[in-house]
Amino acid sequence: MGEMEQLRKEAESLKDDITAARKAVQDLTLQDHVAGTAVVGRVQLKTRKTLRGHLAKIYAMHWGTDSKLCVSASQDGKLIVWDSYTTNKVHAIPLKSSWVMTCSYAPSGNMVACGGLDNMCSIYNLKGKDGNVKVMRELAAHTGYLSCCRFLNDNEIITSSGDCTCVLWDIETGSQKTVFAGHLGDCMSLGVAPDFNTFISGACDFTAKLWDIRDGQCRQTFGGHESDINAIGFFPNGNAVITGSDDASCKLYDLRSDQELITYQDSSIMCGVTSIAPSLSGRLILAGYDDFNCNIWDSLKAERVGVLSGHDNRVSCIGVTPDGMACCTGSWDSFLKIWN
Amino acid sequence: MSNNSAGGLVSLQKNVKQLRFEAGIRRIKVSQAAADLKTFCLQNAHKDPLLMGVPSSDNPFRPPKSCALF
Numbered sequence: 231m232g233e234m235e236q237l238r239k240e241a242e243s244l245k246d247d248i249t250a251a252r253k254a255v256q257d258l259t260l261q262d263h264v265a266g267t268a269v270v271g272r273v274q275l276k277t278r279k280t281l282r283g284h285l286a287k288i289y290a291m292h293w294g295t296d297s298k299l300c301v302s303a304s305q306d307g308k309l310i311v312w313d314s315y316t317t318n319k320v321h322a323i324p325l326k327s328s329w330v331m332t333c334s335y336a337p338s339g340n341m342v343a344c345g346g347l348d349n350m351c352s353i354y355n356l357k358g359k360d361g362n363v364k365v366m367r368e369l370a371a372h373t374g375y376l377s378c379c380r381f382l383n384d385n386e387i388i389t390s391s392g393d394c395t396c397v398l399w400d401i402e403t404g405s406q407k408t409v410f411a412g413h414l415g416d417c418m419s420l421g422v423a424p425d426f427n428t429f430i431s432g433a434c435d436f437t438a439k440l441w442d443i444r445d446g447q448c449r450q451t452f453g454g455h456e457s458d459i460n461a462i463g464f465f466p467n468g469n470a471v472i473t474g475s476d477d478a479s480c481k482l483y484d485l486r487s488d489q490e491l492i493t494y495q496d497s498s499i500m501c502g503v504t505s506i507a508p509s510l511s512g513r514l515i516l517a518g519y520d521d522f523n524c525n526i527w528d529s530l531k532a533e534r535v536g537v538l539s540g541h542d543n544r545v546s547c548i549g550v551t552p553d554g555m556a557c558c559t560g561s562w563d564s565f566l567k568i569w570n
Numbered sequence: 571m572s573n574n575s576a577g578g579l580v581s582l583q584k585n586v587k588q589l590r591f592e593a594g595i596r597r598i599k600v601s602q603a604a605a606d607l608k609t610f611c612l613q614n615a616h617k618d619p620l621l622m623g624v625p626s627s628d629n630p631f632r633p634p635k636s637c638a639l640f
Contacts, residue, residue, distance in 0.1 A: 234578060234582055237579075237582040237583060237585075240586050241582070241589055244589035244592075248589070248593050251593065251597060254597075255599045255600055256600045257599050258599075258600055258601040262604075263604035263605060264604070264608055267608065267612075273620070273621070278629070278632050279631055298630070447591070448588060448591075448592075449591075449592070450595065466610070466614075467606070467607075467610045469603070469606065469607070469610075470603075470607060484603040486597070486602075487598050487602070488595060488597045491600065491604065509621055510614065510617065510618040510621075511610070511617070511621060512610060512614070513618060513621055514621055516620075529611065553619075554619050555619045555620075555624065555631075556619075556631055570619060570624050570629065570631060
């Protein structure tokens with residue numbers, strides 16, 4: 231028992247070391263640095279398209295790399311691939327399990343994936359020979375719900391789960407290549423770095439973790455949130471991470487200085503953040519909330535510079551096109567809206 | 571009981587090992603990090619459509635209104 235007590239003491243001491251090391255590089259705050267920068271002007275985006283077709287709550291959406299096609303998942307048991315320019319449905323894929331919580335579009339455009347309370351990640355081939363979309367693989371091993379999934383390429387996908395782990399899968403063999411364990415609560419969301427070498431996960435233990443995809447090592451852990459982290463994403467230059475939490479705030483963590491630089495919150499906002507996405511330059515952070523709105527934040531000045539209102543229920547997902555031209559919001563009201 | 575302790579011990583050992591790793595990473599100064607973030611935002615602002623606005627002629631989600639006379 232003596233050894234365990236020693237280890238506990240060592241753990242506390244190391245946590246103090248990390249806190250001290252972070253403070254030691256805090257020669258200036260981000261606020262100090264941008265004191266002379268003007269806040270961006272009011273951002274007023276309009277709904278350009280409404281994608282209608284789902285019959286129940288939309289839980290997730292993801293843009294394809296062409297910035298035109300996107301996939302959405304709804305608990306009506308369907309994955310729909312949309313041409314967002316025309317609002318046409320390119321594919322309407324019926325799912326085995328309607329309890330879907332996440333979906334992803336492969337960078338190649340050849341596949342989509344989804345998963346949820348079935349604890350599995352199902353991969354669908356969009357480019358099958360006979361034109362029918364079929365299940366290509368069912369990746370099963372998680373012992374909890376699938377909260378998020380993101381393709382690295384046509385043969386590798388990363389999943390996050392309510393079983394507190396993230397997994398890197400080999401799609402061809404259906405096997406787990408790497409298990410990323412360390413979170414002490416359900417993993418809710420993940421984001422892949424622009425260079426595909428690392429990924430970040432947000433969890434119900436109130437922390438975000440940065441993982442090395444190839445060696446499985448957790449490189450950094452970021453705390454500060456006071457409740458579950460529901461949404462996470464990379465800042466476009468890959469050097470920072472943005473998170474959205476049930477504590478009604480969003481935060482920006484810088485990777486190279488290993489600390490939180492700024493919090494996006496307002497006393498008038500008292501509901502959880504469900505989804506988050508940066509604009510192309512990172513200057514705007516769009517965040518979806520439980521109160522049916524989406525707030526637009528000036529990422530450097532931490533001021534709210536716009537609101538997207540138009541949904542009749544919770545905004546559950548948000549995504550900015552890779553070319554930065556528009557953002558898409560998905561809601562429990564069963565509609566997706568495209569804004570710019 | 572001893573199984574519990576063994577599991578608890580391994581878990582604590584892993585935790586300490588992970589914390590040691592995280593404590594040892596190299597950190598740059600916040601002034602440098604902040605400067606790089608600000609520079610990136612400002613340098614890319616002009617090509618950020620949501621920030622700059624999208625003229626209707628270039629907006630794929632909003633075809634320009636055309637008047638056709640037959």
